[in-house]
Amino acid sequence: MSRTAAITSALLLAVLLAACGGNSGGKSSAVGVVTSLPVFGDMVEQVGGDRVEVFSLFPAGADPHTFEPGPASVRRVADADIVVVNGLDLEPGAMKVIEPNIGSGTPLVKMAEVAAGDGGIDLRKFGEEGHIAGEPGEEGTDPHAWLSVPNAREYARVIHDALVQVDAKGAATYDSNYDAYLAGLDDLDSYAKEAVSGVPEEQRKIITTHDAFGYMAEYLGFQVVAVVAVSPGQEPSASDIANLQDAVDDAGVRAVFREPQLGAEADVLRGIASDLGIQVCTLYSDSLDNDVPSYIDLIRFNADEIARCLG
């Protein structure tokens, strides 16, 4: 066979394979999962393994509260076998693309809402723990539930159950991947608690760029005492910044925490930290990057960083 004929045959085979489609098992017919944040894409991949092909609407460093996916995402949503998001109004830009374009029979799974609905997770209100500055979201439900490891177990359960629903033939694979992921989350739970165990009581205060860490703080025995951004994308006023600086000073913390996806808010925090002569450290919440490419990496990083900066 000539080289050209060989390539033509290979292409023809590829076209035939693509035309077969369907969820009949095997790699060419992977379950197409569209999700919002890359951190949820990671969770879906952990449970779905080789049976799923995941596309995250948000790039790794995007702020889900303000980012709007481009028109190329429309096709991804329309072609998806299942769409998995957080819900609780975390990702309004994603919902703008998902709701009008999702297939009529395609499941839309809002993980935090499902897990809260069946009692798997307890939802928090924003600012439940008495913020001393910034007055973050006095009402409204805090959507950042995945940042506590016990809640992440519930997200994984919801993902598992949803994948079994759309791809029953893969149930055994999803069961074993889910069990393995839960074991990993158990190790992570022990690791995170141990990492922060040496932080003294008076330093157990999180001051950061946006109000994402209520669940994580409660889980690890900390308190979110102040944030820069009260509402997503809204800049603090000069008096907000002055109040925040007083709050940071009163808190007596050795460090405040920027988040990689929030540049302007991080600048505010840097200014305050520089005036007070304290450190600016980093916490991950809504975004991943090359240094922190998975959920497990995210929690490990945060626990280590808290221990390093406040311990």
Ligand SMILES: [Zn+2]
């Ligand atoms: Zn957030």
